[in-house]
Amino acid sequence: MLRAVSYQVFARKYRPKTFADVLGQDHVVRTLRNAIEQKRLAHAYLFVGPRGTGKTSTARILAKALNCTGGPKIDFDPDEDVCREIAEGRSLDVLEIDGASNNGVEQVRDLRESVKYAPARGQYKIYYIDEVHMLSNAAFNALLKTLEEPPEHVKFIFATTEVQKILPTILSRCQRFDLRPIPTQTIADHLLHIAKEEGINLDATAAWAIAKGADGGMRDAQSMLDQLVAFCGETIIEENVLDVFGFTSREKVAALTTKMLSRETPAALKLIQNEAESGRELSQLLGELIGCLRGLLVAKLDSTADGEGIPEALWKKLMDDADEYAPERVLACIDVFAETEGRMKWATNKRLHFELGMIKAIQTLSEVRITDVISVLTKGADHLSQAISSPAPDAPRIKEISVPVAAPASQRATSAKMAGDALSAFDALIEGADDEEEVPVPAAVLKTETPASAPKIEEPVQEDTFHKDPLIQAALVKFEAEFIKN
Numbered sequence: 001m002l003r004a005v006s007y008q009v010f011a012r013k014y015r016p017k018t019f020a021d022v023l024g025q026d027h028v029v030r031t032l033r034n035a036i037e038q039k040r041l042a043h044a045y046l047f048v049g050p051r052g053t054g055k056t057s058t059a060r061i062l063a064k065a066l067n068c069t070g071g072p073k074i075d076f077d078p079d080e081d082v083c084r085e086i087a088e089g090r091s092l093d094v095l096e097i098d099g100a101s102n103n104g105v106e107q108v109r110d111l112r113e114s115v116k117y118a119p120a121r122g123q124y125k126i127y128y129i130d131e132v133h134m135l136s137n138a139a140f141n142a143l144l145k146t147l148e149e150p151p152e153h154v155k156f157i158f159a160t161t162e163v164q165k166i167l168p169t170i171l172s173r174c175q176r177f178d179l180r181p182i183p184t185q186t187i188a189d190h191l192l193h194i195a196k197e198e199g200i201n202l203d204a205t206a207a208w209a210i211a212k213g214a215d216g217g218m219r220d221a222q223s224m225l226d227q228l229v230a231f232c233g234e235t236i237i238e239e240n241v242l243d244v245f246g247f248t249s250r251e252k253v254a255a256l257t258t259k260m261l262s263r264e265t266p267a268a269l270k271l272i273q274n275e276a277e278s279g280r281e282l283s284q285l286l287g288e289l290i291g292c293l294r295g296l297l298v299a300k301l302d303s304t305a306d307g308e309g310i311p312e313a314l315w316k317k318l319m320d321d322a323d324e325y326a327p328e329r330v331l332a333c334i335d336v337f338a339e340t341e342g343r344m345k346w347a348t349n350k351r352l353h354f355e356l357g358m359i360k361a362i363q364t365l366s367e368v369r370i371t372d373v374i375s376v377l378t379k380g381a382d383h384l385s386q387a388i389s390s391p392a393p394d395a396p397r398i399k400e401i402s403v404p405v406a407a408p409a410s411q412r413a414t415s416a417k418m419a420g421d422a423l424s425a426f427d428a429l430i431e432g433a434d435d436e437e438e439v440p441v442p443a444a445v446l447k448t449e450t451p452a453s454a455p456k457i458e459e460p461v462q463e464d465t466f467h468k469d470p471l472i473q474a475a476l477v478k479f480e481a482e483f484i485k486n
Contacts, residue, residue: 009222009223009226010194010198010222010223010225010226011219011222011223011226014190014194014222015057015087016054016057016058016061017061017078017083017087018061018064018076018078019032019033019061019065019074021061022054022057022058022061023054023182023186023187023190023218024053024054024180024181024182024183024186024187024218025053025054025058025179025180025182028047028058028177028179029058031177032058032062032065032177033074036065036066036072036073036074037074039072041066041072041155042174042175043147043150043154043155043156044147044150044155044156044157044158044173044174044175045059045062045155045156045157045158045174045175045177046132046158046159046160046163046166046171046174046175046176046177047059047157047158047159047160047177047179048159048160048161048163048176048177048178048179049161049178049179049180049181050161050179050181050216050217051161051217051219051220052214052216052217052218052219052220052221053179053180053181053182053216053217053218054179054182054218055130055159055179056128056130056159058177058179059128059157059159060086060087060094060128062157063086063091063094063126063128063157064076064078064082064083064086064087066122066123066124066126066155067082067086067091067093067094067119067121067122067123067124067126068080068082068083068122069082071122071123072123082121082122091121091122092119092120092121093119093120093121093122093124093125093126094122094126094128095114095125095126095127095128096128096130097111097127097128097129097130098130098131099129099130099131099132099133099134099135100131100134103134103135103136103139104136104138104139105136105138105139105142107139108135108139108142108143109142111127111143111146112142112143112146115127115146115150115151115154116151118153119153123153124153124154124155125153125154125155126154126155126156126157127154127155127156127157128157128158128159129156129157129158129159130159131159131160131161132158132159132160132166132170133160133161133162133163133165133166137167140166140167140169140170141167143170144169144170144173147170147173147174148173156174158174163176180216181215181216181217182216182217182218183216184208184211184212184216184309185208185211187210187211187214187216187218187221188204188207188208188210188211189207190218190221191207191210191211191221191222191225192204192207194222194225195207195225195236198229199234200229200234200235200236201234201235201236202225202236203236203237203238205237205238206228206236206237206238206240206241208238208309209238209241209242209247209249210224210225210228210241212247212309213241213245213247213284224241224245227244228240228241228244231244242280246279246280246281246284247280247281247284248275248280248281248284248285248288250309250310250311250314251311251314252271252275252285253285253288253289253292253310254292254310254314254315254317254318255271256268256271256272256285256289257289257292257293257296257318257321258317258318258321259271260289260333260358260361260362260365261318261321261322261325261365262321263362263365263366265358265359265362268358268362269355269358269359272285272351272354272355272358273351276351282344282350282351282354283341283344283345283350285354286337286340286341286344286354286357287341289337290334290337290338290341292310292318293330293333293334293337294334295307295310296318296319296322296330297327297330297331297334299319300322300327300330301327325365329364329365332364333361333364333365336357336360336361336364337357337361339357340353340354340356340357340360
């Protein structure tokens with residue numbers, strides 16, 4: 001005869017028992033502790049947050065603090081009978097109601113009748129309604145009066161993942177607490193703690209991969225660890241996490257980002273192909289890529305920003321690769337991939353849309369924009385004005401160029417040579433603008449003196465043809481503009 005073995009999943013076995021056990025929600029815990037210590041207890045609380053962030057656990061801990069022996073107090077014993085009954089959901093004074101299956105007016109009417117009765121053992125009769133947004137409007141309206149003026153011995157605790165579906169009249173009668181997604185590092189550290197308690201050899205990189213995939217939910221991370229133990233046994237490495245859940249390693253994400261920033265389209269497409277053929281979830285890979293680009297963008301604007309969980313050596317190389325691009329270029333790539341993510345959500349061929357998005361993003365990095373042209377021209381104009389206004393110390397100032405009406409052939413040849421030297425100097429000046437170097441003007445150009453008796457004539461006006469440049473023409477079409485000649 002086989003002996004019955006009672007097994008508890010990690011999510012239940014390591015559920016927080018006291019305020020000190022709640023992770024990643026310090027702002028909520030501090031407020032509740034202060035309210036209990038100062039005896040400023042509200043009659044209704046609303047916990048809002050994503051799944052697995054501790055809404056139900058925090059509600060039970062608050063119920064324990066209110067109904068424990070000698071309560072309300074924050075330093076209660078979680079192992080005493082009253083607290084154990086609340087934790088196991090069998091306390092007569094703490095009623096847990098599922099809002100999804102008890103969402104009608106009749107159930108609310110029953111609740112209104114039961115609030116009249118005093119608690120059996122503790123100081124308060126506590127009603128905890130999970131997923132309260134599932135209640136119908138009629139049920140909410142039936143609850144309004146009781147919620148606003150409940151008996152002294154009654155406390156309400158609500159929890160929801162979709163607060164926008166709750167009536168404003170209900171929200172205004174509750175103290176609202178927003179539980180945030182738990183930081184990745186906090187989840188990873190807790191998983192390592194669980195592994196140590198269970199005698200499991202969990203690699204730190206594997207713990208990080210699980211935490212990253214859990215996306216801020218501690219319960220999801222604990223469930224994933226449970227599954228990995230069943231799959232791998234007592235030793236879990238990062239490769240196991242990637243294989244079981246189809247995640248992509250940080251190294252692969254960094255490699256794909258590097259190929260994109262280097263504008264190596266074939267290599268980037270090859271990486272996407274390899275990940276798809278390995279059974280990786282491409283939507284998750286795209287999300288990781290967007291997160292990496294977002295980290296690069298923030299790092300360009302804030303030098304103290306971290307590396308989004310990417311190892312330091314890889315992050316430094318990514319920063320070097322992204323150094324040649326202005327922040328608006330990185331932002332444009334994020335926009336491209338955000339559109340791609342929206343299309344991939346409902347597409348059957350996700351790989352095709354990912355590849356098209358990658359090609360478009362690389363083209364975005366390569367294209368020349370009107371702002372780039374304006375920047376180069378502005379820089380060239382600044383250097384030109386600086387060179388003219390600040391001549392060399394030993395060079396005479398530029399004087400007016402005057403040409404005699406009828407100059408000898410030899411003098412005309414000399415003037416033509418000087419004009420050619422001037423044009424060459426100007427071309428060299430523009431080409432050297434990006435190199436931050438001064439281009440000297442030939443001395444022959446600077447020494448352009450003519451006899452005082454020679455009359456001055458105006459140089460012939462040449463037609464301004466810059467607007468015929470293809471780039472300027474494209475800009476005029478893009479902005480629906482026209483060229484106006486003065």
